[in-house]
Amino acid sequence: MTKRLAIGDLARQTGTKVNTIRFYEEIGLLPEALRTASGRRTYDTADLRRLAFIRHARQLGFSIPEIRSLLALSDQPDRDCAEAAAIAREHLHDIGIRIARLETLRSALTDVATSCEGGRVAECRVIEAIAGTELAL
Amino acid sequence: MTKRLAIGDLARQTGTKVNTIRFYEEIGLLPEALRTASGRRTYDTADLRRLAFIRHARQLGFSIPEIRSLLALSDQPDRDCAEAAAIAREHLHDIGIRIARLETLRSALTDVATSCEGGRVAECRVIEAIAGTELAL
DNA sequence: TATACAATCTCCAGTCACTGGAGGATCAAG
DNA sequence: CTTGATCCTCCAGTGACTGGAGATTGTATA
Structure with a gap:
């Protein structure tokens, strides 16, 4: 299996704060992450892309409702x-x-x-x- | 003299909330407005342009510190x-x-x-x- | 194997940039 | 001179994070 990413890896690769990633999960912008046996979140490259999209869109001034609507086109x-x-x-x-x-x-x-x-x-x-x-x- | 604008006119012409205009004055993005004898704020077209700039820049995702730095180039x-x-x-x-x-x-x-x-x-x-x-x- | 220290977890309080409302004064029309 | 819109100050609430406390887990080194 391809290796899964820890939340910290995802944070580093997208320039996002760990807390912000958890926040996006909470409000449903990111899907609920798979967990390891001990309860840690793990991610794959689809999550990485989705998060990168969200971050860039935010930097461009799109609100979270707007981003939801853009993501819906993909989803x-x-x-x-x-x-x-x-x-x-x-x-x-x-x-x-x-x-x-x-x-x-x-x-x-x-x-x-x-x-x-x-x-x-x-x-x-x-x-x-x-x-x-x-x-x- | 050319007529001065009330805060509500400024708000309507720029699509800004009245409270937001007062907020921008408070944090120094807009200069302290001239007041009428009774204490109401009045504005001119320079204020109108400055506020329109601020609002557009915010919609484009610029933070307030960034906008300050852009305005400094003009100021x-x-x-x-x-x-x-x-x-x-x-x-x-x-x-x-x-x-x-x-x-x-x-x-x-x-x-x-x-x-x-x-x-x-x-x-x-x-x-x-x-x-x-x-x-x- | 012990231990230390980095990364994660949940939960909750704080920040930034507004937004809205209460309570009161003022202005413009009729 | 009243009525309704607009303005004032002050302060509490919202959206989108951000940071910290306290506890747990993962890993690298002695």
Whole structure:
């Protein structure tokens, strides 16, 4: 059998706190882990991937309900197709906005970094870059 | 004089709760608002932009310390240029990763949405898309 | 085999970033 | 001059963790 991972290994490989992994199990984001005879949790690479997904999604600003909905797309491949597509499309809209804002912010920061390289004071449009995406002006 | 905004106007125009605006003032993310004779806070369009920036940045997953550091780039245009450029470059690295992950997620979701359109069951690679960006495999 | 020390367990209290409500003052319309 | 919306301060509650106490187990070394 391929070797199972201890909770500490999973934590190290995903940059997650051990307590946080137990917390995700408690709220049902991760399945209940298999236990050794003495009661310690063990994991496999599917758990590793799932946890990595959760962590990255959190860093991208997705809430836990949103992550649940994204995971559901993976968990139930045989689910109602139209429903899955609708969920995917909702997220797609949101993700498009996030990408656009990040790209605007990136170009503002690039301006700061490069105009500083020349020794001049940066014209700092950081706020303008990301503030105004959908405000008039 | 151009008309000043009430806290409720600011809240409506940025999709922020009134209490949250007061909270941002308390922790120094927003400057102390000017008050009317009776003690009500008033704002201008600079405050509006700053708050919109803060809210968007939060939705993108930036922590409040990170937002402070981004705002500092705007707040101190005459600050040490090399320092500002260094801060900008740190954020640029992080933002590149975020954009890449969002784009991978977007293409996974697009697959779900379009393969469902054909009436077939989606091959759901949502987790794989975003889980594995820097894990070996 | 003994022992020490790292990792795990459960349970519970604390933190960060809000969110909502009580109780009271103020403003704008009718 | 009343009525309802909006504002004020203060404080308690929520979501998503984070850290610590106290006890148990696993493993590496003497």
